Amino acid sequence: MIESRSARRVRRALVIGLCAAPCAAAAVTPPPLTAQTTRYDFPFDWPFRGRQRPAVTASRGMVVSTSGLASDVGAEILRRGGNAVDAAVATAFALAVVHPEAGNIGGGGFLIARLASGEIAALDFRERAPITATRDMFLDASGAVNKTSLTGHLAAGVPGSVAGLHAAWQRYGSLPWETILGPAIELAERGFLVDERFHRNLAQAKERLLQFPSTVEGFLTSGEPPAIGATFRQRDLAETLRLIAQQGPDAFYRGRIADLIVQEMRRGGGIIRHDDLARYEAKWRDPIVFDYRGYRVLSAPPPSSGGVTLAVILKILEGYDLARLGWHTPESIHLFVEAFRRAFADRNYYLGDPDYVDMPIAGLTSDAYAEELRTTISRNRASNSEDVSRVLPVGEGMHTTHLSVVDSAGNAVALSTTLNSFYGSGVVVAAAGFFLNNEMDDFSARPGAPNQYGLVQGEANAIEPGKRMLSAMTPSVVLDPAGRLFLVAGTPGGGTIITQMAQILTNVIDYRMDLRTAVDAPRFHHQLFPDEIRYERGGLDGLTIGALSSMGHRLRESEEYLGDVNAILILPDGTRLGAADERRGGEAIGA
Ligand code: GLY
Numbered sequence: 001m002i003e004s005r006s007a008r009r010v011r012r013a014l015v016i017g018l019c020a021a022p023c024a025a026a027a028v029t030p031p032p033l034t035a036q037t038t039r040y041d042f043p044f045d046w047p048f049r050g051r052q053r054p055a056v057t058a059s060r061g062m063v064v065s066t067s068g069l070a071s072d073v074g075a076e077i078l079r080r081g082g083n084a085v086d087a088a089v090a091t092a093f094a095l096a097v098v099h100p101e102a103g104n105i106g107g108g109g110f111l112i113a114r115l116a117s118g119e120i121a122a123l124d125f126r127e128r129a130p131i132t133a134t135r136d137m138f139l140d141a142s143g144a145v146n147k148t149s150l151t152g153h154l155a156a157g158v159p160g161s162v163a164g165l166h167a168a169w170q171r172y173g174s175l176p177w178e179t180i181l182g183p184a185i186e187l188a189e190r191g192f193l194v195d196e197r198f199h200r201n202l203a204q205a206k207e208r209l210l211q212f213p214s215t216v217e218g219f220l221t222s223g224e225p226p227a228i229g230a231t232f233r234q235r236d237l238a239e240t241l242r243l244i245a246q247q248g249p250d251a252f253y254r255g256r257i258a259d260l261i262v263q264e265m266r267r268g269g270g271i272i273r274h275d276d277l278a279r280y281e282a283k284w285r286d287p288i289v290f291d292y293r294g295y296r297v298l299s300a301p302p303p304s305s306g307g308v309t310l311a312v313i314l315k316i317l318e319g320y321d322l323a324r325l326g327w328h329t330p331e332s333i334h335l336f337v338e339a340f341r342r343a344f345a346d347r348n349y350y351l352g353d354p355d356y357v358d359m360p361i362a363g364l365t366s367d368a369y370a371e372e373l374r375t376t377i378s379r380n381r382a383s384n385s386e387d388v389s390r391v392l393p394v395g396e397g398m399h400t401t402h403l404s405v406v407d408s409a410g411n412a413v414a415l416s417t418t419l420n421s422f423y424g425s426g427v428v429v430a431a432a433g434f435f436l437n438n439e440m441d442d443f444s445a446r447p448g449a450p451n452q453y454g455l456v457q458g459e460a461n462a463i464e465p466g467k468r469m470l471s472a473m474t475p476s477v478v479l480d481p482a483g484r485l486f487l488v489a490g491t492p493g494g495g496t497i498i499t500q501m502a503q504i505l506t507n508v509i510d511y512r513m514d515l516r517t518a519v520d521a522p523r524f525h526h527q528l529f530p531d532e533i534r535y536e537r538g539g540l541d542g543l544t545i546g547a548l549s550s551m552g553h554r555l556r557e558s559e560e561y562l563g564d565v566n567a568i569l570i571l572p573d574g575t576r577l578g579a580a581d582e583r584r585g586g587e588a589i590g591a
Contacts, residue, residue: 040327040517045538048520048582055516055569055577058590060408062576063087064566066401068587069192070094070103071580073183074405077175078591084411085113085172086180087591089165091403092417093184096161097237098192100219100435101201101422102401102492105240105252107437108160109400109417110300111168112287114477114485116410121171122287125164126303126468127157127439128280130271135463138445145445150452151208153270155425155438157469161417162244162252164282171284172411181245188241188433191233194226197585202226205423214264214430215423236433253277260432268427279466285354290365292318294481295509299474299501300416303353306474306498308364312343313502315370316377322510328522328540330547331379336506337526337533337553338377340499341388344455344528347498349390352460353468359460382552385531391448391458400473400497402490404568406576412568414475416490416497421452442469455495456529472497478505480572489567491581495527496534500563508569515569519579523562534558 042049056062061084063074074091082090088111095103111123138149148154169180202209202225209215210223218236219225226232243251251257258277265272287298288307292314299307316339325332350359363369377383400418418437419425425438444457451457461470474497475490487508491500500523507518522539526532532554535545545555564584569577578588 040511040513040521042522043538043541046522047538053516053582055514055579056588056590058576058578059574060576061087061406061591062568062578062588063091063403063405063591064568064578064580064586064588065091065095065403066564066566066580066584066586067095067098068589069098069187070403071587071589074403075589075591076183077180078407080175080179082175083172083409084405084407084413085168086175087407088403088405088413088415089169089173090180090183091405092161092165092415093181093241094187095401095403095417096434097184097187097234099401102399102417102419104417104419104424104435104437105161105244106156106159106429106434107417107419107424108157108439109164109415110304110306110471110473110475111164112298112300112414112475112477113168113172114298114412114479115172120287120289120298122285122301123164123168123282124285124301124303124468125160125167125282126471127160127437128276129157129440129443129463129465129467129469130273130276131465132271132273133440133463133465137463138440143446145449149441149445150421150438151211151426153265153268153425153427153436155440156270156272156427156436157439158272158276158280159437160280160282162249163280166249167282167284177248178245181241185238185241185245188234188238191231194228194230194232196228198232199225199228201422205426208426209423212268212427215426215428218428218433234433236431240432240434253280257432260429264427264429267430288361288365290315292505293509295486296479296483297476297505298478299476300471301354302351302359302361302470303468304471304473305347305351306472306501307476308351308361309343309347309472309498310474310476310501311365312346312370313339313498314505315365315367316342316373317502317506319370319374322506327507327511328544330544330551333524333533333544333548334380334382334551334553335377336502336524338383340502340526341383341385341528342373342376343498344495345388345390348455348457348528350460352470356464356467357460380551385528389456389528391456400492401564402475402492402566404488404490404566406485406488406568406570410485412477412485412488414477414488414490416473416475416492418471418473418492439469442471450529452494454530455527474498474501476501484572485570487567487569489565491563491565493563496525496562499523499525499527500565504565504567515567515577515579519565519567520582525558525562532556536561
C-alpha cells in the first residue's frame with residue numbers, strides 16, 4: 001500500500017501516540033450537567049424546524065426504536081417484569097417482522113450493555129464470510145468490483161442475529177425465551193397494518209426484489225407491495241420464529257432453518273454451507289471505553305469501526321472549545337470535518353476483524369495521538385483527503401436500525417442490527433420467510449475501491465474465509481461525570497453512523513441541547529472520500545456554506561436525510577427522556 005508524505009507524517013504521530021508519555025490535551029471541560037434545556041434555532045429551511053414531537057418522559061423504563069409496533073413489544077416486556085436485555089431482544093425480533101428493511105434474523109449486529117451494577121459488555125454478532133469465500137470473489141475479469149457483492153446469494157455473509165440475540169438473553173435475560181419471541185411470532189402470524197413507509201420502501205426496492213421468486217412470493221403480491229391499510233401476514237416467518245422459540249439457535253444453525261438456507265444458496269449460486277452455519281458464534285468482547293470532557297463513552301469494538309473511530313473524532317474535538325465556537329458555525333463545522341477526515345483515514349487503514357488483524361487501538365484512542373493529529377489541522381483551511389489518507393482510492397444506502405432500552409433498575413442496552421442495504425441481498429429464504437443480508441459488500445472487495453457507502457477501505461478489511469467484515473455500527477452508552485447513566489443512542493447510516501454519533505454526543509454535551517433538539521438537529525458528514533461535506537437538505541444556510549467553501553471545503557446536499565437516531569437521555573433525577581428520530585418516524589414508549 002502506497003502512502004502519501006503527510007500520511008506517513010500522521011502515521012509517525014500514531015507511533016508517538018503509542019509510545020510517548022501521554023501529553024495532556026487542551027481539553028475544555030464543561031460544567032456538570034443538570035438539565036438539557038438550551039434551545040437552538042435551526043436554519044429557516046430545515047424541514048423539522050418547529051415541528052418536533054416532545055421527548056417522551058418516563059420514570060421507569062423506556063424503549064425507542066424505528067417502529068412503534070416494535071417499541072410497544074419491548075415496553076410490554078418491561079411491564080411484564082423483563083429487564084432491558086429481555087426488552088431489547090424482544091424488540092429486535094419484532095423489528096425482524098415489522099421492519100424487514102433492516103430488522104432481521106438474516107443479518108447481524110452489535111450490542112452494548114451497561115448494567116445497573118456497573119458491569120459493561122459488548123456483543124459482536126456480526127456476519128462472517130463463508131469458509132469458501134475468496135479475496136477476489138467480487139472482481140470481474142478486468143479487476144473491477146461487480147454487483148454480486150450487493151444483490152443476490154453471493155452477497156450474504158453467515159447471519160449472526162439469532163446467535164447474538166440468544167447469547168444476550170442467555171447471559172442477562174430474565175423472562176423465558178419463548179416469552180421473548182412470543183410477540184414477534186404473533187405479529188408475523190396475525191399480521192399488522194401496512195403503513196405508508198412500509199409500502200413506500202418496498203415499492204422503491206421493487207425492481208431489485210422482483211429478481212427473486214421467494215421474495216416475490218413473500219413480499220410482492222402480483223408483483224406489487226401490499227397496499228397501505230392492508231393486513232400483512234408472514235406465515236413462513238412465523239413458523240421460523242416458532243422453531244427458534246422452541247429449539248433455540250440450533251433450529252437456525254443446525255436444524256430445519258439451516259437446511260432451508262443451504263437449499264436457497266444452492267438454488268441461487270450462493271456459498272453458505274451447513275458447516276458455515278454450524279460454526280457461527282456470537283462473541284462477547286470488551287467495549288471501546290473512552291472519556292470525553294469527563295463523560296465516559298462505551299461503544300462498539302472491532303469488527304465494528306464505530307467505537308474506535310468515534311473515539312478518534314471526539315478526542316481531537318476535545319481540544320477545542322466547541323461551545324464557545326458555537327453550534328454549526330463555519331469554524332466548528334470545519335473542525336468536525338477535519339476530525340472526521342483524520343479518523344476515517346485511520347479507520348480505513350487499520351481496522352478489521354480482531355481475530356484476523358492486529359490494531360493499535362490504545363494508540364489510536366489516546367489523548368497523545370489526538371494532540372498530534374490536532375497539530376495537522378489548520379483553523380481556517382481545509383486539508384486535502386489525498387494527503388491525509390493511508391489508502392489510495394482506485395476509483396452508497398444506509399440501512400441499519402438501532403434501538404435503545406433502559407429499564408426501571410437502570411440497566412441499559414444499545415442495540416444496532418443490519419442487513420446492510422434495505423432488504424439486504426434482496427433474497428428471501430424460501431419457506432423460511434426472511435431476508436438474507438448483503439454484508440459481504442462491507443469488506444474491501446478490492447482494497448482501495450469504494451463500497452456502496454463510498455468508503456475506501458484497505459487490506460485490513462480484505463475478504464478472508466470466516467472473517468467478519470468491518471462495520472460502522474456505533475451503539476453507545478454514555479455515563480455522566482458522576483458515573484451515572486446519561487445517554488443510550490445509535491443510528492443507521494453506513495459510514496455516516498459514526499459522524500452522526502459524534503454530533504449527537506456533542507449536541508448534548510457541548511451544546512447542552514435538550515434530547516429532542518439534539519436528535520432533530522440537522523447533521524453533516526465527511527468520510528475522507530469522497531472529499532466533500534455532505535449536508536442534509538435545508539440543514540445549512542447559504543452564509544455557512546459560503547464560509548466553508550472559502551476555507552476550501554467542497555459541499556454537497558444529501559439526497560436523503562442522515563440516519564435515524566433512537567435515543568434515551570437520563571436526567572440526574574432519573575427521569576428517562578426518549579426521542580425517536582423525525583427523519584424516519586419511529587417511536588419512544590415509556591413503560
Ligand atoms: N452494514 C453497515 C455497517 O455495518 O456499517
